[in-house]
Amino acid sequence: SxxxxxxxxxxxxxxxMARITCSGEGLAKKYAYWYQQKPGQFPVLVIYKDxxxxxxxxERFYGSSAGTIVTLTISGxxxxxxxxxxxxxxxxxxxxVVFGGGTKLTVL
Amino acid sequence: xxxxxxxxxxxxxxxGSLRLSCAASGxxxxxxxxxxxxxxxGKGLEWVSGIGSVGDTYYPGSVKGRFTISRENARNxxxxxxxxxxxxxxxxxxxxxxxxxxxxxxFDYWGQGTLVTVSS
Numbered sequence: 001s002x003x004x005x006x007x008x009x010x011x012x013x014x015x016x017m018a019r020i021t022c023s024g025e026g027l028a029k030k031y032a033y034w035y036q037q038k039p040g041q042f043p044v045l046v047i048y049k050d051x052x053x054x055x056x057x058x059e060r061f062y063g064s065s066a067g068t069i070v071t072l073t074i075s076g077x078x079x080x081x082x083x084x085x086x087x088x089x090x091x092x093x094x095x096x097v098v099f100g101g102g103t104k105l106t107v108l
Numbered sequence: 109x110x111x112x113x114x115x116x117x118x119x120x121x122x123x124g125s126l127r128l129s130c131a132a133s134g135x136x137x138x139x140x141x142x143x144x145x146x147x148x149x150g151k152g153l154e155w156v157s158g159i160g161s162v163g164d165t166y167y168p169g170s171v172k173g174r175f176t177i178s179r180e181n182a183r184n185x186x187x188x189x190x191x192x193x194x195x196x197x198x199x200x201x202x203x204x205x206x207x208x209x210x211x212x213x214x215f216d217y218w219g220q221g222t223l224v225t226v227s228s
Contacts, residue, residue: 001169030210030211030212031209031210031212031214033212033214035153035215037147037153042202042218042219042220042221043145043153043202043215043218044218045214045215045216048207048209048214048216049209049210049212054216084152086152086153088153088155088214089212090211090212090213094211094212094213095158095166095213096155096166096168097143097155097158097213097214098155099152099153099154099155100152101152102152102153
């Protein structure tokens with residue numbers, strides 16, 4: 001089965017840079033997507049097609065890809081960025097969606 | 109403005125059934141794939157099912173044979189029929205609009221979610 005692996009937690013000081021990684025064999029051939037979910041809220045798409053940012057998402061959110069690892073970088077982290085972040089992609093058939101286990105970002 | 113509003117959640121006993129609905133507005137519903145995604149308390153997001161604009165359906169192994177996704181384009185509505193429910197199906201269920209890019213799927217709009225609790 002297709003799996004995406006994320007660190008369970010990342011901590012960063014206010015105003016510093018946060019990096020959240022996601023690894024999976026299929027990422028070398030498939031786009032990755034990133035979702036932000038704050039407590040009690042629905043998920044929000046923050047990065048699509050590895051590195052594209054939807055309208056309304058701050059420029060401090062940046063996505064990159066290198067082989068089987070994709071990275072979500074948040075520069076100048078704000079208190080409001082504290083949330084769970086999930087990477088996602090699709091299996092080789094192109095029909096089954098997979099999420100990583102999620103990373104809890106804590107802003108110190 | 110795109111809006112997705114789920115309903116139908118509630119408390120159900122193990123082995124029971126429940127039907128979730130999602131009312132869509134603000135876009136041409138019939139032109140888009142639609143999906144259900146859930147999140148159990150203390151766990152991560154899990155994709156539950158998807159349906160294409162022409163009615164093709166997809167499920168992960170964890171729900172295949174128990175859950176059925178369907179849509180009614182005339183009513184701008186998405187449904188999820190859940191049978192043989194288990195405690196592990198307890199979660200908030202989200203309706204999401206789907207997009208595709210180079211053989212990958214993703215979700216650009218989500219509903220607020222509806223809570224399903226499976227317990228005796």
